[in-house]
Amino acid sequence: MAVHATAAGCFLATLSGISGPALAALILGLGATSAWERALLRGSGSPRAIEIAASGSAAVILANGKAIPVRAVRGIGVTRYWVALRSKSVAGRSVLVTAGMLGPAQMRMLRLWALWGRLPGLAWRAA
Secondary structure, X not given: OHHHHHHHHHHHHHOOOOHHHHHHHHHXXXXXXXXXXXXXXXXXXXXXXXXXXXXXXXXXXXXXXOEEEEEEOOHHHEOOOEEEEEEOOOOOXXXXXEHHHOOHHHHHHHHHHXXXXXXXXXXXXXX
């Protein structure tokens, strides 16, 4: 929101007439909308849960109940501090899960799934 407020101030300082205040109001509105939708997670399209099936597929459940299939972003997308998930179907939609968002055990399970494509299970014991 601070970046949008700074941009609005720049528009006010550099543009004269009605265009300066109009663009400043629009950029502030854009900042408020993006903060509401993305940062505060108040929109109907905001992520609420991640479900990982036994088959290894995963989906992000949105606030409106819709499930979007996701895949892990390889490389820098999986670290001990975060896991980046990209949508398989919706272009440009991604979710960043940081270490503080989940408990240690849940974050470990998500990282293992992101790295290996499956959750750890029990080893079979030969009898």
